[in-house]
Amino acid sequence: MQYMIETKNLTKQYGRKKAVDDVSIHIKQGEIYGLIGKNGAGKTTLMKLLLNLAAPNAGEISLFDGESRGVALRKTGSLIEEPALVKNASAFENLKRFGILVGADDSELHRLLEMVGLADTGSKKAGQFSLGMRQRLGIAIALLGKPELLILDEPINGLDPAGIKGIRDLILELNAQGVTFMISSHLLDELGKIATTYGVMRDGKMVEEISAEELIQRYRTYIRIATGNGDQAAAALRAWQPGLQLEQTGNEIRITSDNTDSADVAAVLVQNGVRLYELVNQAVSLEDFFIERMG
Numbered sequence: 394m395q396y397m398i399e400t401k402n403l404t405k406q407y408g409r410k411k412a413v414d415d416v417s418i419h420i421k422q423g424e425i426y427g428l429i430g431k432n433g434a435g436k437t438t439l440m441k442l443l444l445n446l447a448a449p450n451a452g453e454i455s456l457f458d459g460e461s462r463g464v465a466l467r468k469t470g471s472l473i474e475e476p477a478l479v480k481n482a483s484a485f486e487n488l489k490r491f492g493i494l495v496g497a498d499d500s501e502l503h504r505l506l507e508m509v510g511l512a513d514t515g516s517k518k519a520g521q522f523s524l525g526m527r528q529r530l531g532i533a534i535a536l537l538g539k540p541e542l543l544i545l546d547e548p549i550n551g552l553d554p555a556g557i558k559g560i561r562d563l564i565l566e567l568n569a570q571g572v573t574f575m576i577s578s579h580l581l582d583e584l585g586k587i588a589t590t591y592g593v594m595r596d597g598k599m600v601e602e603i604s605a606e607e608l609i610q611r612y613r614t615y616i617r618i619a620t621g622n623g624d625q626a627a628a629a630l631r632a633w634q635p636g637l638q639l640e641q642t643g644n645e646i647r648i649t650s651d652n653t654d655s656a657d658v659a660a661v662l663v664q665n666g667v668r669l670y671e672l673v674n675q676a677v678s679l680e681d682f683f684i685e686r687m688g
């Protein structure tokens with residue numbers, strides 16, 4: 394299978410506002426795709442388009458490698474914004490309402506409540522649930538029918554640290570069984586613990602899709618150099634190694650190429666008469682990388 398989710402130039406307009414603007418995404422089977430972006434970037438709208446909860450103005454959507462929409466969505470579980478719960482019904486009763494649609498038996502419902510940590514809520518009504526409890530129930534609903542693809546909009550929103558870990562472990566466990574995930578989150582550190590690929594959205598556009606592996610290779614470390622003359626330093630370094638990946642901002646230079654020895658860099662600069670004030674091997678945090686791109 395090529396892609397579990399693929400879109401081509403997808404656009405959704407609300408009035409004059411392009412909530413999703415010319416977005417092409419690619420999610421392979423078995424991935425945990427982390428969708429990142431500021432408030433209003435278009436994450437929820439993109440997910441709604443994929444799930445047929447909103448109609449695009451332009452572009453194409455392909456799920457399960459071009460399978461018909463109806464068939465694909467029957468193999469897809471989702472949690473978008475708040476789940477629609479009956480306030481005066483218990484967790485079990487709420488889950489059952491949805492479970493009937495996919496033919497889940499009671500033991501399956503109990504198993505799901507156990508998985509999301511709601512097994513002990515008994516007859517407590519959903520109207521009295523905390524945000525985190527509602528969120529857990531929403532995840533249990535999404536898991537009904539053993540979906541092969543899960544599209545979860547901020548699934549750990551409102552969860553306490555233990556709850557976050559529980560959901561993270563659950564996601565990893567299901568992923569190990571072959572379930573593909575698309576997850577949006579504002580919690581970069583959390584997403585960083587599980588995502589295999591990231592999609593960064595900004596003002597409705599997909600700014601960058603990058604695998605976790607590539608991200609680490611490209612951005613984890615760089616050498617930051619403060620010199621007396623940035624132009625002279627850049628010229629010396631380029632003459633030394635023409636392929637060197639180098640960014641110059643005034644008298645400051647960053648070398649992002651792998652396997653560059655900072656001692657060699659220092660020697661080259663000094664030999665070329667460049668005044669060297671500072672040379673540091675610096676690590677880029679995921680947060681820095683994303684915040685720069687999210688705008």
Ligand SMILES: Nc1ncnc2c1ncn2[C@@H]1O[C@H](COP(=O)(O)OP(=O)(O)OP(=O)(O)O)[C@@H](O)[C@H]1O
Nearest residue numbers: 407410411412430431432433434435436437438439
């Ligand atoms: N039903 C709607 N009608 C009009 N405008 C909408 C509608 N839904 C979303 N928008 C607009 O589309 C843009 C993208 O919204 P969206 O909810 O997709 O962002 P988001 O990335 O999910 O943000 P958040 O992180 O806050 O959840 C926003 O400017 C929003 O106001």
Ligand SMILES: [Mg+2]
Nearest residue numbers: 436437438546
């Ligand atoms: Mg949203």
